[in-house]
Amino acid sequence: MEEEKAATTVVDGRTLVDRMAEVSGEIASISDFRNACRKQFCDLSRRMKLLAPMFDELKESKDPVPERAVRSLTMLDRALDSAKELLQLGNEGSKIFLVLESDRITNKFQDLTAELVKSLEEIPLDILNLSDEVAEQVELVRAQLKRAKERVDTNNVDLHSDLLSVYNLSADANADPLILHRLAERMQLKTISDLKQESLALHEMVVASDGDPGESIEKMSMLLKKIKDFMQTQNPEMGTPTNKKNLLPTNERSKPPIFPDDFRCPISLELMKDPVIVATGQTYDREFIEEWLAAGHDTCPKTQQKLSSKTLTPNYVLRSLIAQWCEANDIDPPKRPAKSKPQPACSSSQHAKVLDLVRKLSSRRIEDQRSAAADLRLLARLSDDNRSCIAEAGAIPLLVNLLSTLDVRTQENAVTALLNLSIYESNKEKVISTGAVPGIVHVLRRGSMEARENAAATLFSLSVIDDFKVRIGNLGAIPPLVSLLREGSQRGKKDAVLALFNLCIYQGNKGKAVRAGLVPILVGLLVDPEAVMLDETLATLAILSSHPEGKAAIAAAEALPALIEVIKSGSPRNKENAAATLAHLFSGEHQLQYLAKAYEKGLVDLLIGMAKNGTDRGKRKAVQLLQHIQKFLKQQKEAQAHEEVEAHAQAQALAAESSFPISPNSDDG
Structure with a gap:
């Protein structure tokens, strides 16, 4: 038995040493670091390289690795893996991310340094038969790390402050040019090559998020665009294509990029x-x-x-x-095709009729306004020709003015006419540019139920344009849409949730929707036995779950059982959205609590089926969730084993104490 145990120790020790030598080589190959937190990364890399001779000597030695050394080297092995992961982040990660997360990264350095110090202190150098020079070098590294543990790098405080001031701006706000200049200089984002490399690093973060970027990644992309736009104003030639591609060999130039x-x-x-x-x-x-x-x-x-x-x-x-x-990849992005459909035009008789109705809208008599708005509402419902003709005749500003009228029927007709006009793509910009949104929001808050529902439908129609999402959200539309979702008829609720879904595609609107109380209403719809709006509800929950406040609100609403039920019996699309929501929950602060509940409710078998037969995105989310659960089970197993070891040790201690009773003649103090 003793020989068997010794043989196992040799094999385990040898395998461990070989692995550590391999990881050490991988660390040595990481030689370049982004400028953010550069000193910390360089110091760590240098110290890790100083440990390489120890691994080389252990690997070359023919002596077995003592069991006591195996235990301490295992701890160092884990620390090496953490060091490699951190150094890879410094080598490949986004510069913007590294600065924004500098506090968290500094904490990682501190934790890793403490782990390295502890593991190096426990390695029994005296029994490893290392050369004096290597043993002294290991002691030197341990001493350096111990001193580094007491220091905190504050070099990036001003840079962090500048970056935050731009990061927290809205997408359409202008940043201080002096701050943008400092950021470009200090972060070395001055050339088109620098900017492309940073863009690629952010792109990799988006890919890692499974194409579902959270608010921070979107805001980082916006920040990079501000720096890029600023640099191009300073150097207009910066974006001009160079002959860089011509430097490639002919056979490489002829190869087009392979689209994912x-x-x-x-x-x-x-x-x-x-x-x-x-x-x-x-x-x-x-x-x-x-x-x-x-x-x-x-x-x-x-x-x-x-x-x-x-x-x-x-x-x-x-x-x-x-x-x-x-x-x-240095290629022009595809351009969206221009609308080939010709601009609709009214007949002369129709045009004359529309002009007459527009004149009535300007009348001081409420009866004329009411009847003209009603007629325009019906005409705009019929065709794009009519919608174009009515807009060209100047009706939109006059209809917007009528949104504040006290006459209920006139207000209903005006907002519904605007809804019908907004269906035509070219009219959306005209409706927005006349300042219609505050009036529509007013109707959404104070109008009759019919007017409120048609106001929600109008916002849904307008919010398909990216820029309008921001404007509509900033003008207070979200809280009254949430109220309509709570109080409206079936049609009104559907228009409200569709408008909210569109608005929340823009990350900046998600927090507003959560604070307006949207999540508990959605979870209520999720468990509605009639399930009349299940598709819209799940799609909206999925995009809200990528926001920290949304994730917390979904957890607080105890949506987990309902989401699991959808994965069990929902449509492929709904399963996909439920899985996407769970993936965000399982990466949150209380993930262990959710993972435990999900495992108890049999989620694993459901996810295995979904990973085989779901939609493409659903399969990816299912695999992601299974990985979370697998990690959770491993942690649970390790924790249980640790408790059993502690219980066994306590039992042995009690047994030893009982076998050596205190002598009656002993001095008990």
């Missing part, structure tokens, strides 16, 4: 210009899915499922990812 499969339209197999989501959750290029639908098909080309609606929702996240990928 997720960026290709499933119909055309080409890079998507205008990605849109259909009712099944699949994404297609707008041009090709519109042709498919125009040909009379009512199914999803990829899944063959019948489409519950033919609504096409822009996939803004994917569009952004494609643009970032194109920028990183």
Whole structure:
């Protein structure tokens, strides 16, 4: 038995030493670090390289590794893995991320340093047969680390402050040029190459988030764009294509970049210009899915499922990812095709009728205003020709003015006319530019139920444009939309949740929606036995869960059982959104609590099935969740083993104490 135990120790010790030598070599190959926290990364790298001779000598030695040394070297092995991971972050990570997270990264350095000091102190150098020079070098590293543990790097305090001042600005706010200049200088983001490398680093963070970026990544991208725009104003030639590509060998120049499969339209197999989501959750290029639908098909080309609606929702996240990928690969991003449809025009008789109605809108008689708004409401409902004609005749500003009228029917007709006009793409900008949103929000707050519901539908129609999401959210639309979702009819609730979903695609609106009380209402709809708005509810919960406040609110509303039930029996699209929501919950502050409950409710088997048969995104989310659960189970097993060891040690201590009773003649103090 003793020989067997010794043999096991040799094998385990040898394997451990070989692995540590390999990791040490990998650490040595990480030689360049982003400028943020650079000194900390360089110091750690240098000290790790000083330990390499110890691993080399242990690897070359033919003596078995003593068991006492194996235990302490195992601790050092774990610390080496942590050091490699941290150094890779310093080598490949986003400069902006490294500065914004400098406090957390400094804490990581402190924790790692303490772990390294403890492991090096416990290594029995005297029994490892190391040369004197190597043993002295290990002692030197331990002493350096011990001193470093007491120091905190404060070199980036001013840089962190400058970065935060721009990071916290809204997307359309102007940053101080002096601050942008300092940021570009100190973070070395002055050339197109620097900016592209940083953009690529942020892109990798988006990919790691499974195409579902949280608020911080979006705000970092916005911050980088501000720096890039500033640098291009300072150096207009910076973005001009250079001859860099011509420096490549001919055979390399001839190779076009390979588009990621997720960026290709499933119909055309080409890079998507205008990605849109259909009712099944699949994404297609707008041009090709519109042709498919125009040909009379009512199914999803990829899944063959019948489409519950033919609504096409822009996939803004994917569009952004494609643009970032194109920028990183030095190619022009695909341009969205211009509308080929000719501008509609009214007949002369129709035009005269519209002009007469517009004149009545300007009348001081409330009866004229009411009847004219009602007639325009009906005309705008009929065709794009009418919608274009009414807008060209100048009706939109006059209808906006009527939103504040005290006459209920006139207000209902005015807001509904604006809804019907906004359906036509070219009219959306006209409605927004006349300052209609405050009036629509007023109707949403104080109008009749019919007027409120049509106001919500108008905001839904307008909010499909990215820039309008920001404006509508900033003008107070979210709280009254949440109120309508709570109080409205079935139609009103649906318009409200669709408008809220569109608005919350913009990260800055998510916190406003959560603080307005949206999450408890959504969770209530989730458990509604009629499940009339399950698709919209789950899609909205999924995007809110990427926001810290949204995640906390979903957890507080105890949505876990309902989300698991959806994964058990929901549609593929709903399973996907439920899994996406759970993935965010399981990465939160109280993840162990949620993981334990999810495991007890049999989530593992459901996820295994989903990983095999779900949508593409659903499969990825299922695998991600299974990894969370696997990690949780491993931690539980290790904790249980630790408790058993402690219990055994206590039992042995009690047994030893009872076998040596205190002598009656002993001095008990």
